[in-house]
Amino acid sequence: MPELPEVETIRRGLDPLLTGRNIIDVETGAVALRTPFPERLREKLSGRRIAGTCRRAKYLGFRLDTGALLVLHLGMSGRIRLEPSAGARAIHDHLAVTLDDGLRMILNDPRRFGSVLFFDSAAAMDSHPSFRWLGPEPLAENFSGPALSARLQGRKVAIKQALMDQKIVAGVGNIYASEALFRARIAPFRAAASIGAQEGERLTAALRAVLEDAIAAGGSSLKDYRQADGSPGYFQEGFSVYNRQGRPCPGCICGGEPGGGIVKTVQGGRATYYCPRVQQ
DNA sequence: CGGCAAACCTGCGAGC
DNA sequence: TGCTCGCAGGTTTGCC
Numbered sequence: 001m002p003e004l005p006e007v008e009t010i011r012r013g014l015d016p017l018l019t020g021r022n023i024i025d026v027e028t029g030a031v032a033l034r035t036p037f038p039e040r041l042r043e044k045l046s047g048r049r050i051a052g053t054c055r056r057a058k059y060l061g062f063r064l065d066t067g068a069l070l071v072l073h074l075g076m077s078g079r080i081r082l083e084p085s086a087g088a089r090a091i092h093d094h095l096a097v098t099l100d101d102g103l104r105m106i107l108n109d110p111r112r113f114g115s116v117l118f119f120d121s122a123a124a125m126d127s128h129p130s131f132r133w134l135g136p137e138p139l140a141e142n143f144s145g146p147a148l149s150a151r152l153q154g155r156k157v158a159i160k161q162a163l164m165d166q167k168i169v170a171g172v173g174n175i176y177a178s179e180a181l182f183r184a185r186i187a188p189f190r191a192a193a194s195i196g197a198q199e200g201e202r203l204t205a206a207l208r209a210v211l212e213d214a215i216a217a218g219g220s221s222l223k224d225y226r227q228a229d230g231s232p233g234y235f236q237e238g239f240s241v242y243n244r245q246g247r248p249c250p251g252c253i254c255g256g257e258p259g260g261g262i263v264k265t266v267q268g269g270r271a272t273y274y275c276p277r278v279q280q
Numbered sequence: 281c282g283g284c285a286a287a288c289c290t291g292c293g294a295g296c
Numbered sequence: 297t298g299c300t301c302g303c304a305g306g307t308t309t310g311c312c
Contacts, residue, residue, distance in 0.1 A: 034288070034289095075288095075289095076289090076290095077289085077290075077291080092290085109289095109290095110289075110290045110291065111288085111289045111290050111291080112288080112289055112290080113288070113289070155282090156282075156283085157282075157283075161283095268283085268284070268285090269284085269285070269286090
């Protein structure tokens with residue numbers, strides 16, 4: 001799934017096309033996603049105007065003129081596409097929102113790990129269990145070294161898993177956790193609480209930088225991800241470590257040594273990539 | 281509470 | 297060509 005940069009890229013692509021449009025119809029698929037569809041979603045959305053788009057962690061939000069919100073999560077394999085409203089239904093299409101200019105926004109998700117949520121207000125969303133405990137947005141002003149360190153305090157879990165914990169910091173997934181740790185030169189299996197103030201600053205800056213670079217590249221397209229207009233993202237060409245096991249580390253010459261290069265390991269059941277020489 | 285594994289699903293690439 | 301196996305960008309739950 002899309003991590004923060006992919007969701008943000010999609011949001012930026014959709015925003016100018018959706019903001020100000022009126023919703024004239026909504027269809028939901030027959031099978032449920034990870035969560036059931038909100039009840040009477042068609043009635044709740046039809047006739048409403050989209051006032052704007054927003055993002056929180058990996059959630060994509062559409063603000064309505066009433067103050068209510070339609071919120072989508074793309075799970076691992078979710079995609080959004082826009083097409084003329086006469087377009088044919090495709091397998092794994094789960095939600096279709098038809099707009100007053102003849103465009104239709106479709107959520108397609110083969111693995112169905114995504115979800116469709118509806119909230120009557122921003123406050124209702126913020127208090128929902130999926131949002132209530134979310135950590136700070138890594139691109140927000142108030143995300144700082146000390147703020148991160150405070151959240152890592154006392155945590156024995158590996159720093160890589162801590163970065164993927166949405167309660168510690170929001171929106172970071174498996175790819176960008178590895179990439180940020182590489183940029184910060186911090187070994188992924190270090191205990192979260194062992195990250196000192198100086199390293200916390202470095203990690204904060206690295207996280208911000210890698211997310212911003214990825215957004216600038218339009219996200220990373222490995223398998224499923226596409227931008228709102230269907231085009232792929234290019235940041236996978238900017239990966240330093242992810243999916244690059246055995247290849248030379250861009251930060252040192254260890255790739256030239258026997259057994260050198262980027263190492264792949266597993267933490268908490270998820271693949272982790274790092275350079276044992278650069279990351280301490 | 282912490283840590284870990286498994287569950288939810290389909291698709292795809294690797295290997296045979 | 298066709299099969300099986302393992303793995304995939306996430307989140308939640310349940311067990312120890």
